[in-house]
């Protein structure tokens with residue numbers, strides 16, 4: 001029998017990437033639910049869907065991802081990223097479903113200067129990071145059959161992200177200021193989607209917490225520079241500091257993730273961030 005897979009938050013960028021790649025997985029039966037069709041903050045609506053289908057896997061792409069707004073909407077952020085995730089963990093346990101959940105580099109405070117491993121202690125410095133950490137903790141407490149993938153700086157041809165913002169701003173402005181003192185690893189959401197589908201296809205049972213990002217590190221300024229270089233766009237790009245470019249939410253200054261465990265236990269291939277950016281830009285019409 002085909003394995004059945006629920007995808008929540010299916011209209012977000014990761015959900016869309018999974019939907020696109022799902023066409024290559026005829027052996028899997030996918031059910032995609034947008035936020036309108038399944039609001040994970042409602043336990044009863046989620047339960048009704050779990051009750052109706054016997055899912056082998058639930059991929060949770062649903063999240064409150066507005067990092068700055070979360071500072072003013074703490075309850076909303078926790079309702080989705082913590083309580084909503086708790087609902088999925090309870091239901092996954094009750095219905096014998098493996099839960100694949102996505103978390104973030106923003107659970108870390110960014111004070112390290114070498115890549116973060118899964119055993120490093122989280123210490124979020126903003127509401128979004130705290131809400132995502134709470135979600136992780138619920139899963140760990142309630143379930144054994146889970147994969148949590150912490151990832152960083154996600155972008156794709158779908159949804160809102162840094163790549164699309166830079167391409168848009170380059171058409172609207174002569175000059176762009178981008179911070180060059182926050183360091184991380186840009187990650188193509190389609191590469192993460194591939195990792196998730198590989199785990200399901202192979203019925204991997206090395207459950208637990210994993211870090212997955214593209215290979216290499218850069219600043220947001222370096223990321224912008226590479227986008228414009230690859231697209232051959234002339235724009236006056238200027239480096240600035242976090243001190244000069246204040247945002248509502250604080251961001252970790254360094255959030256590179258160590259991928260060794262994913263490489264070893266899941267056999268994933270970590271593409272370089274520049275190569276993955278090329279793959280994404282080939283598909284973007286902007």
Ligand SMILES: NC(=O)c1ccc[n+]([C@@H]2O[C@H](COP(=O)([O-])OP(=O)(O)OC[C@H]3O[C@@H](n4cnc5c(N)ncnc54)[C@H](OP(=O)(O)O)[C@@H]3O)[C@@H](O)[C@H]2O)c1
Pocket residue numbers: 008009010011012013014015034035036038039040041060061062063064065080084102103104105132150151152153154155159160
């Ligand atoms: N984006 C990044 O840079 C980044 C970095 C690290 C980790 N992550 C994590 O990666 C995952 C995927 O991120 P993404 O960039 O694909 O996010 P995204 O594009 O913002 O998509 C999130 C989706 O979740 C949906 N959603 C929000 N509240 C919901 C609810 N109560 N019930 C069901 N669905 C709900 C949203 O629907 P509506 O649009 O209708 O609200 C949206 O379609 C998230 O867990 C995120 O925390 C992202």
